[in-house]
Amino acid sequence: xxxxxxxxxxxxxxxxxxxxxxxxxxxxxxxxxxxxxxxxxxxxxxxxxxxxxxxxxxxxxxxxxxxxxxxxxxxxxxxxxxxxxxxxxxxxxxxxxxxxxxxxxxxxxxxxxxxxxxxxxxxxxxxxxxxxxxxxxxxxxxxxxxxxxxxxxxxxxxxxxxxxxxxxxxxxxxxxxxxxxxxxxxxxxxxxxxxxxxxxxxxxxxxxxxxxxxxxxxxxxxx
Numbered sequence: 001x002x003x004x005x006x007x008x009x010x011x012x013x014x015x016x017x018x019x020x021x022x023x024x025x026x027x028x029x030x031x032x033x034x035x036x037x038x039x040x041x042x043x044x045x046x047x048x049x050x051x052x053x054x055x056x057x058x059x060x061x062x063x064x065x066x067x068x069x070x071x072x073x074x075x076x077x078x079x080x081x082x083x084x085x086x087x088x089x090x091x092x093x094x095x096x097x098x099x100x101x102x103x104x105x106x107x108x109x110x111x112x113x114x115x116x117x118x119x120x121x122x123x124x125x126x127x128x129x130x131x132x133x134x135x136x137x138x139x140x141x142x143x144x145x146x147x148x149x150x151x152x153x154x155x156x157x158x159x160x161x162x163x164x165x166x167x168x169x170x171x172x173x174x175x176x177x178x179x180x181x182x183x184x185x186x187x188x189x190x191x192x193x194x195x196x197x198x199x200x201x202x203x204x205x206x207x208x209x210x211x212x213x214x215x216x217x218x219x220x221x222x223x
Contacts, residue, residue, distance in 0.1 A: 007032050011206045015185045018219030023129075026086060027185055029077040030126050033091065036074060037098040038153070050102050054095060061092050086129060094122025097146065105159045112147070112166055120146035127186055128179075141177045141190050144170040148193040152202055164202060171197045184219060191218050 008016065012031040019027045037054070044050030060068055065079035082088050097119025103111060120142030124134055134142060147167035154160040177190040191214065196202050203211060217223065 007035060009035070009207075014207070014212060014215055015188050015219075018184045018188065018215075020182060020184070023182055025077070026081055026129070027127060029074065029081060030091075030094075030123065033074055033078075034094065034123065037095065041098060041101040044102070047102050051099070054099055054102075057095055058092070061088060061095065086126070088126075090122045090125035092122070093118050094126065097122055105156050107159060107162070112163065115150070116143040116146040116166070119150075120144075124186055128183055135178070137175055137178050138183075138186075140170055140174040141186075144174065145186075145189050145193055148196065148202075160202075164196075167193065168197050168200075181222075184222065187222065188215055188218055191215075 008028065008031055012035075016024060016027055016031065037057070040050060040053045044053070060075055060078070065082060068075050068079060070076070078088055078091070097115050097117075100111060100115040100118070107115075121134060121139065123145070124138055124142035128134070128138075133139075144167050147163045147170070151160045151164040151167060154163060171194060177187060177194075179187045179190075192203065192206060192211070195214070205211070206215075
């Protein structure tokens, strides 16, 4: 686990601290794998190369544990999670979501919706243990989160604005997010994106003291 944790940025390390002890390995794996997919997209200049790199991970996720290559910490953690009864199927949905990022901009509404559904469900379903479907409330917030996170990292101004606009539409119409203690990291995400929706703008740095203080307070109290 230590090798994987070293790959997490300070923001995700802070959020991870408020996962319940038994859930932390699963969240750490999820954050690290999501970051790995992001690195693939970020470093890809040729679509075919990006597709090949993501296909390698698709093969990993669809193979039995005994057929997976050794030497990659994230692969070992996927197998360990499965051995503990966690369904890894949401990770395939997460991968599908990232694969949409290989499509050139501008995007149409369908591309935004498909990306939001796949990546959002992948993150939230695996975070909650991969056991059963998300509630309608969790599903809506998973999609809002995916669009919010996309907007925060997108370098194309028009696409960023469109993604955040769609996030605002979902978040403004959804009922307040509901998670039990197992979903505290997800409720932290929702707390931050709700704040941006209310302010009408994206927070540039989620690790500055004022924002970190809100994360710590919500992590401890749920408020």
